Amino acid sequence: MDSNRPPPAWAPPLEQRSGTLWDIRGPHSSQGLDAGATRMARALLERLGREDLAESRVAYWIPSSLEYVVAQWGVWRAGGVTVPLCTAHPLPELEYAIRDSRCSAVLFDREAWGATAAELALHLPEVAFLPLDELVPSPGFELVRLPAVGLERRAQILYTSGTTGKPKGAVTTHANLLAQVQVLLEEWGWNSNDFALHVLPLHHTHGIINVLSCAIAAGASIELFQKFDARQIWERFCSGREGRLPTVFMAVPTIYSKLIEAHAHAAPEDQKRYSEAARRLRLMVSGSAALPIPVLEKWRDLTGHTLLERYGMTEIGMALSNPLQGERRPGTVGKPLPGSEVRLQDGEIQVRGPSVFLEYFGKPDATAESFTEDGFFKTGDAGEVSGDGYWKILGRNSVDILKTGGYKVSALEVEAELRLHPDVSDVCVVGVPDPEWGERVAAAVILRERATLEDLEPWLRARLAAYKVPRLWKVVSELPRNAMGKVTKKAVLDWF
Numbered sequence: 001m002d003s004n005r006p007p008p009a010w011a012p013p014l015e016q017r018s019g020t021l022w023d024i025r026g027p028h029s030s031q032g033l034d035a036g037a038t039r040m041a042r043a044l045l046e047r048l049g050r051e052d053l054a055e056s057r058v059a060y061w062i063p064s065s066l067e068y069v070v071a072q073w074g075v076w077r078a079g080g081v082t083v084p085l086c087t088a089h090p091l092p093e094l095e096y097a098i099r100d101s102r103c104s105a106v107l108f109d110r111e112a113w114g115a116t117a118a119e120l121a122l123h124l125p126e127v128a129f130l131p132l133d134e135l136v137p138s139p140g141f142e143l144v145r146l147p148a149v150g151l152e153r154r155a156q157i158l159y160t161s162g163t164t165g166k167p168k169g170a171v172t173t174h175a176n177l178l179a180q181v182q183v184l185l186e187e188w189g190w191n192s193n194d195f196a197l198h199v200l201p202l203h204h205t206h207g208i209i210n211v212l213s214c215a216i217a218a219g220a221s222i223e224l225f226q227k228f229d230a231r232q233i234w235e236r237f238c239s240g241r242e243g244r245l246p247t248v249f250m251a252v253p254t255i256y257s258k259l260i261e262a263h264a265h266a267a268p269e270d271q272k273r274y275s276e277a278a279r280r281l282r283l284m285v286s287g288s289a290a291l292p293i294p295v296l297e298k299w300r301d302l303t304g305h306t307l308l309e310r311y312g313m314t315e316i317g318m319a320l321s322n323p324l325q326g327e328r329r330p331g332t333v334g335k336p337l338p339g340s341e342v343r344l345q346d347g348e349i350q351v352r353g354p355s356v357f358l359e360y361f362g363k364p365d366a367t368a369e370s371f372t373e374d375g376f377f378k379t380g381d382a383g384e385v386s387g388d389g390y391w392k393i394l395g396r397n398s399v400d401i402l403k404t405g406g407y408k409v410s411a412l413e414v415e416a417e418l419r420l421h422p423d424v425s426d427v428c429v430v431g432v433p434d435p436e437w438g439e440r441v442a443a444a445v446i447l448r449e450r451a452t453l454e455d456l457e458p459w460l461r462a463r464l465a466a467y468k469v470p471r472l473w474k475v476v477s478e479l480p481r482n483a484m485g486k487v488t489k490k491a492v493l494d495w496f
C-alpha cells in the first residue's frame, strides 16, 4: 500500500471494496481500479509538469468501461476537475465543452477516438491530447506524492442546456458529490451485495452519480454497457454474470418503455422468464423525466415492481424521492431527501442544501441569476405538494426547455444552429408530447426560395448531438406571432 496517497475525497478507499467492476479491459485491468487511478494521477502530473492540478480541467472521451473510472479518479487524485465528454457528440459540441471549460488536457481512448482527437487537436493547440495507453508514469514518478484534495475543491463540470442558448458547465465540488452520493446510499439502501446494470450515458448526473458513483462508494458490483439494448438487459436480469444476479436497475422512462416493448415482442416462454427474473431485483428506479402512469402500471404488471420515481437535476443532484420502504405514489416524485430543503415559490420548485452545485463555470451572472437571495436554486420546474408531503412535477416554466429520452434540449440552441444554415430563413423548435420519448424535438421551418428540407437534418447532425436534432419537420410560410412580434410556440405545437 502506498502511504503517500491521500484519502479519496468522497468514498472509502477503493481497495477496501469487496465488489468488482466488470467489463475490465486495457492496461489498468491487472492492477485494478485503485492502483490504476493512482498511476493515472501520477502520469497526469508528470505529463502536465505539475505537482497539483489545482482545479485545472481535464476532459475525457472514454466509452463506459473501467478506463473511464480510472481516468475520473485519476484526475481527482491529481487535484483536477473532471469534464466527461459524450462519446456520441459530434466535433463542434466536443470542441465547445473543451473550450468553454478551458481544459488543460483531454484524455482519450486511442483506438476508438484517435482520428477525432487528432482533428480536434488542430483546432485546440493549447490543449494536451493524451491517449490513455501512454498515460503511465515514468520510474521517477512512480512514487511521487499526490496532492491532498479537500472536499471544498471543485471536482466536476457537466454540460447542461438552459434557457440561454449554448449549454452551461455546472460545477460541483467534492463536498457536493459526497452529499449527492451519501444521501442515495442511505435512502436507497445501496450495499456491497448490490450488483447494478449500468445502461446510461456517463456524461450526466443520472449515470455518473446515481448509478456509477453510488455503486463504487457502496463497494457494490456494476456492469457497464456501452449501448442500451432491451433484449440484452432482459437476458441479464435472467442470467446475471459470473453466477450473480443483478439487484439494482436505474433508467429514464424511455428505457422502461423500450423494455416493455421488447417484452411484448418476446416469445411467451421468454416473457415468463423475463418477468420472473425482474421480480428478483431489489430496486428499480425511474427519473430524469416524468414517468407516465401507464408505463408505471405496465411495469408493475410485468415485474411486480412499482418503480421508485425521484426528481433531480444536474445542478442539484437528487432532491425529491419516493421511499425505498413505504408508499410509492404514482404520478409523484415523493418527498424531500434528507439534507435538501425544497420549497415552492410562485409555483416554482426551489432547492437548497449541500448537494446543490457551486456555479456555472465562467458565468458569474448566470450563476447569480439562478439563485434566490437566501441561497435557493431556482429549478425552473413547476410543482405542487400534497397535504401529506408528496411532490408532483407539473412541467417546465419555460417552453424552450425540452426533455427527450431523458436528455435536456434547449429549443433556442437548436433554433440558433438552424438559423446558420443558408437555406433557413426562420425556424421555431418545440417539444411535441410523445408516449415513448417524453417529448420529440420538432421544427417548423421557413425555407428560402427553392430550398428543401432534405439536407437540413444531416447538416445539423454534424453540428449538434443526435438527441437535439428534430425528428419532426414542417415547412411553413410564416410563424404565428403575438402582438409583441414574439412567436407563439403553443400555436406552433398545434401543427404537429
Ligand code: MCA
Binding pocket: 199, 200, 201, 204, 205, 206, 207, 227, 228, 252, 254, 255, 287, 288, 289, 311, 312, 313, 314, 317, 404, 405, 406, 407, 408, 437, 439, 440, 441, 466, 467, 471
Ligand atoms: C433516438 N431516437 C430518437 C431519439 N433518440 N427518436 C426520437 N427522439 C429521440 N430523442 C431514434 C433514433 O433516430 C433511432 O431511430 C432509434 O431511436 C434508436 O436510436 P439510438 O440512438 O440507438 O437510441 P437509443 O440508444 O435506443 O437511445 C435511447 C436512450 C437514450 C437509451 C433512451 O436516449 C438515453 O440513453 N437516454 C438517457 C439520457 C440520460 O441519461 N439523461 C439523464 C440526464 P431509427 O432506428 O429509426 O434510426 S441527468 C438528469 O436528467 C437529471 C440529473 C436526473 O434527474 O436524472
Ligand code: AMP
Binding pocket: 160, 161, 205, 286, 287, 288, 289, 290, 291, 309, 310, 311, 312, 313, 314, 315, 333, 379, 381, 393, 395, 396, 403, 406, 407, 408
Ligand atoms: P437535467 O438538466 O438534464 O439534469 O434535467 C433535469 C430536469 O429533468 C429537471 O429540471 C426536470 O425538469 C426533469 N426531471 C428529472 N426528474 C424528473 C421526474 N421524475 N419527473 C419530471 N421531470 C423530471
